[in-house]
Amino acid sequence: MRAVESSAASVRDARNWKDEGMSEEGTAMRAVIPIPRRFTVPQRIEHGILAISFTVLGLTGLIQKYGLNPFSERLISLLGGIQMTRVIHRTAAIVFTLLTVYHVIVLAYKFFVRRIQMTMMPCLKDVTDGIHCIGHSLFLCKEPPQMPRYNFAEKLEYWALIWGGLIMVATGFMLWNPLIATQFLPGQFIPAAKAAHGGEAVLAVLAIIVWHFYNVHVKMFNTSMFTGKMTPHQMEEEHGAEWSLVAAGGVSAVPERATVRRRQIIFVPAAIIFAALGAGGIYWGATAETTAISTLPSPASRPQIYSPAVSLPQESAESATVAAPLIPHLIAGQEQCLSCHGKSGLKTIPSDHQGRPVESCRICHKPGPIPKPGPSATPKEKGKSSGPKAVPHATTGPYKNCILCHGLGKLKPFPENHVNTNVEHCTVCHK
Amino acid sequence: MVLTCAFSRVLRGFFAAGLSTLFAGVVFGALNPAAQDDSSCVSCHRTRGLIAQFASSEKLPLTVNASQLKASVHGGQTCYACHPGVSKFPHPKNAARDYREFQVDNSKQCETCHADQAKQELDSNHARALAAGNRNAAICTDCHGNHSVSKAASPRYKISTRCGRCHGAIYAQYISSAHGRALLEVDNPDVPVCTDCHEAHKQADPTTQSFRLNSPKLCARCHANAKLMRKYNITADVFNTYVADFHGLTVTLFDKKHPGQKINTAVCTDCHGIHDIQKVTDANSSVIKQNLLNTCRKCHPEATLNFPDSWVGHFPPTRDRYPLVYWVNVFYRYLIPITIGGMIVFVLIDAGGRIIRRFRKGRA
Numbered sequence: 001m002r003a004v005e006s007s008a009a010s011v012r013d014a015r016n017w018k019d020e021g022m023s024e025e026g027t028a029m030r031a032v033i034p035i036p037r038r039f040t041v042p043q044r045i046e047h048g049i050l051a052i053s054f055t056v057l058g059l060t061g062l063i064q065k066y067g068l069n070p071f072s073e074r075l076i077s078l079l080g081g082i083q084m085t086r087v088i089h090r091t092a093a094i095v096f097t098l099l100t101v102y103h104v105i106v107l108a109y110k111f112f113v114r115r116i117q118m119t120m121m122p123c124l125k126d127v128t129d130g131i132h133c134i135g136h137s138l139f140l141c142k143e144p145p146q147m148p149r150y151n152f153a154e155k156l157e158y159w160a161l162i163w164g165g166l167i168m169v170a171t172g173f174m175l176w177n178p179l180i181a182t183q184f185l186p187g188q189f190i191p192a193a194k195a196a197h198g199g200e201a202v203l204a205v206l207a208i209i210v211w212h213f214y215n216v217h218v219k220m221f222n223t224s225m226f227t228g229k230m231t232p233h234q235m236e237e238e239h240g241a242e243w244s245l246v247a248a249g250g251v252s253a254v255p256e257r258a259t260v261r262r263r264q265i266i267f268v269p270a271a272i273i274f275a276a277l278g279a280g281g282i283y284w285g286a287t288a289e290t291t292a293i294s295t296l297p298s299p300a301s302r303p304q305i306y307s308p309a310v311s312l313p314q315e316s317a318e319s320a321t322v323a324a325p326l327i328p329h330l331i332a333g334q335e336q337c338l339s340c341h342g343k344s345g346l347k348t349i350p351s352d353h354q355g356r357p358v359e360s361c362r363i364c365h366k367p368g369p370i371p372k373p374g375p376s377a378t379p380k381e382k383g384k385s386s387g388p389k390a391v392p393h394a395t396t397g398p399y400k401n402c403i404l405c406h407g408l409g410k411l412k413p414f415p416e417n418h419v420n421t422n423v424e425h426c427t428v429c430h431k
Numbered sequence: 432m433v434l435t436c437a438f439s440r441v442l443r444g445f446f447a448a449g450l451s452t453l454f455a456g457v458v459f460g461a462l463n464p465a466a467q468d469d470s471s472c473v474s475c476h477r478t479r480g481l482i483a484q485f486a487s488s489e490k491l492p493l494t495v496n497a498s499q500l501k502a503s504v505h506g507g508q509t510c511y512a513c514h515p516g517v518s519k520f521p522h523p524k525n526a527a528r529d530y531r532e533f534q535v536d537n538s539k540q541c542e543t544c545h546a547d548q549a550k551q552e553l554d555s556n557h558a559r560a561l562a563a564g565n566r567n568a569a570i571c572t573d574c575h576g577n578h579s580v581s582k583a584a585s586p587r588y589k590i591s592t593r594c595g596r597c598h599g600a601i602y603a604q605y606i607s608s609a610h611g612r613a614l615l616e617v618d619n620p621d622v623p624v625c626t627d628c629h630e631a632h633k634q635a636d637p638t639t640q641s642f643r644l645n646s647p648k649l650c651a652r653c654h655a656n657a658k659l660m661r662k663y664n665i666t667a668d669v670f671n672t673y674v675a676d677f678h679g680l681t682v683t684l685f686d687k688k689h690p691g692q693k694i695n696t697a698v699c700t701d702c703h704g705i706h707d708i709q710k711v712t713d714a715n716s717s718v719i720k721q722n723l724l725n726t727c728r729k730c731h732p733e734a735t736l737n738f739p740d741s742w743v744g745h746f747p748p749t750r751d752r753y754p755l756v757y758w759v760n761v762f763y764r765y766l767i768p769i770t771i772g773g774m775i776v777f778v779l780i781d782a783g784g785r786i787i788r789r790f791r792k793g794r795a
Contacts, residue, residue, distance in 0.1 A: 067683070077687075134781075178741055182740070189741075191748070191753060192756045207770065210771055308567075308599055355470065356474055360521075
């Protein structure tokens with residue numbers, strides 16, 4: 001920056017071009033008084049990375065804070081799910097923290113090596129500038145304030161970012177590594193960190209939207225972050241005092257090369273150590289804790305799913321028996337059991353057998369030993385029944401059909417209980 | 432003379448293949464079973480000790496307790512409604528090779544009247560296990576009984592005890608849990624029986640990830656019901672506070688987006704237990720203060736003494752409970768509106784001044 005040989009006052013007069021529009025004089029003066037450069041290329045890159053990481057952090061963070069909001073849900077699924085959203089958030093957090101380390105090193109270089117004026121430090125004038133500004137907007141003061149290289153609005157934003165950034169890095173670390181954090185801190189620091197992380201995020205994002213957007217994009221479009229310089233109009237309005245100072249030659253003196261060299265010898269190793277520690281710390285913070293990610297509840301702890309407490313109803317059938325009298329006669333030719341054993345047969349079935357089909361009889365009743373006919377089985381012993389009488393005549397020819405003569409009311413009636421007996425069966429008993 | 436009825440021998444004689452079972456049921460000259468009553472069947476099947484034998488040499492008791500059948504919900508049904516294949520005598524061959532096959536075949540008959548339940552059952556664990564060849568998997572009659580079917584939920588604990596017949600180990604846990612004790616000791620109508628969580632007919636596989644992810648909603652069906660919880664002096668905020676926290680949010684979002692994906696984030700049961708769940712004030716509770724660290728360590732083995740305190744429980748922080756969290760919240764509750772409000776006021780004043788100045792300049 002070259003020195004300009006004119007007094008601050010004359011510069012001030014010369015800069016009145018703005019009130020008359022782009023006058024010849026104004027254009028000429030603009031060429032004469034250089035506009036101080038606001039941002040170097042590395043600073044612009046730093047701002048770009050900060051803007052990107054901040055936006056990503058804010059977006060992926062707030063949709064986690066308000067995770068069940070429909071918009072959040074859609075965005076989370078668009079990003080590939082909640083796990084991917086967290087990965088993105090943490091990646092941006094690493095970038096943001098690395099940037100913080102870088103910024104500290106750059107600041108330290110400016111402070112210890114270049115020893116330039118700390119123009120970002122807040123001072124009482126910032127308060128009066130702010131009040132002045134409001135007064136000017138309310139038409140209480142005619143002239144707007146003449147503000148330094150960094151005006152109160154910019155300092156407010158910068159220090160808010162520093163304050164917020166520190167809180168976010170500290171609480172973010174605790175949320176990322178709750179197990180490590182609780183080795184040193186009480187447990188409730190974790191939910192407190194979560195509350196602070198979320199609260200600070202809302203504050204920061206709203207501040208950027210209200211303060212930064214208004215001051216840099218709405219009030220005027222400040223292109224100095226791209227071009228490095230403000231327009232004269234913007235310069236006069238925002239940093240009038242700085243411009244005057246530059247015009248008056250009041251710029252921090254550039255230290256001599258040798259001095260810078262000497263300071264660098266100390267600074268560079270220190271900076272390398274600090275950078276290494278910072279990077280190492282970030283790496284550790286990002287990778288130290290994996291426990292909650294790698295553990296799954298063990299399925300081995302589940303109880304046996306099939307473990308019958310009682311055996312299924314398998315009745316022990318071994319002892320199950322049916323007591324059924326055996327059949328004491330030949331079966332061949334006498335398969336129609338009910339002919340004799342029916343309702344009114346010779347030897348009637350028990351009442352509970354009523355209705356059973358003839359086919360079922362021999363399921364339970366099995367052939368048994370046939371008692372030999374003979375005197376031992378004389379019917380006399382069993383009372384009046386004398387057993388089947390012998391047939392006293394031939395059973396062929398005209399005698400073949402028993403019921404011609406034998407039957408109720410016939411020549412030789414048979415007993416009443418013989419009514420249902422089939423004629424073919426007469427000779428079964430009556431020989 | 433009392434003789435054993437070697438019925439099985441007869442059967443073997445009847446069916447050379449030896450693979451059949453015969454019912455000793457009775458229909459005397461029946462042509463239209465629907466018109467029949469059961470008296471003919473019962474006349475044989477009330478006989479005590481009546482059995483048939485399968486090829487597997489297992490025995491099938493054929494005796495029917497007619498009075499029990501009449502008292503069941505199917506008391507008005509005829510035998511043929513469930514046993515349509517045995518309307519004639521001799522009964523046709525039964526193809527079942529053993530007792531279980533016979534039971535499985537027979538239970539298919541339930542579908543003719545209970546089609547909805549049968550359809551739901553097709554999606555169940557039991558149906559899947561059965562289809563996969565596990566013949567122990569429950570069929571209709573295993574749970575409902577056969578001739579003594581009664582209403583499922585009378586009394587209500589019958590449901591759980593019925594499940595316990597096969598799931599004995601889980602049942603043993605359940606009956607010692609807060610839910611199980613309340614059910615069995617005082618027949619509490621609010622506590623869940625097995626089917627409240629697992630469903631009666633369409634039970635989902637509880638070992639899947641989607642079941643796990645969805646399980647908080649299962650618990651919430653009762654535990655987010657303020658009216659119900661008031662009866663037991665339990666906060667109904669448990670679900671909201673869970674979802675608002677790290678575990679709950681992750682699980683909820685996963686459930687919506689990737690219901691089948693494997694994640695380890697804790698659901699209700701990971702901390703409180705499943706079938707062995709206890710009151711949080713019970714000394715055996717997995718979430719009571721003295722047990723909580725061990726519970727946390729199931730997923731976070733490196734957890735130290737302070738770690739369990741990082742879970743604020745299911746209560747919003749107050750001045751006394753988690754004061755730090757409370758004051759941080761208070762801090763931001765005031766800081767955000769004051770800061771942003773101040774900025775907005777400044778911006779509005781500044782913008783107003785600029786607009787008026789520009790307007791005046793334009794007119795000048």
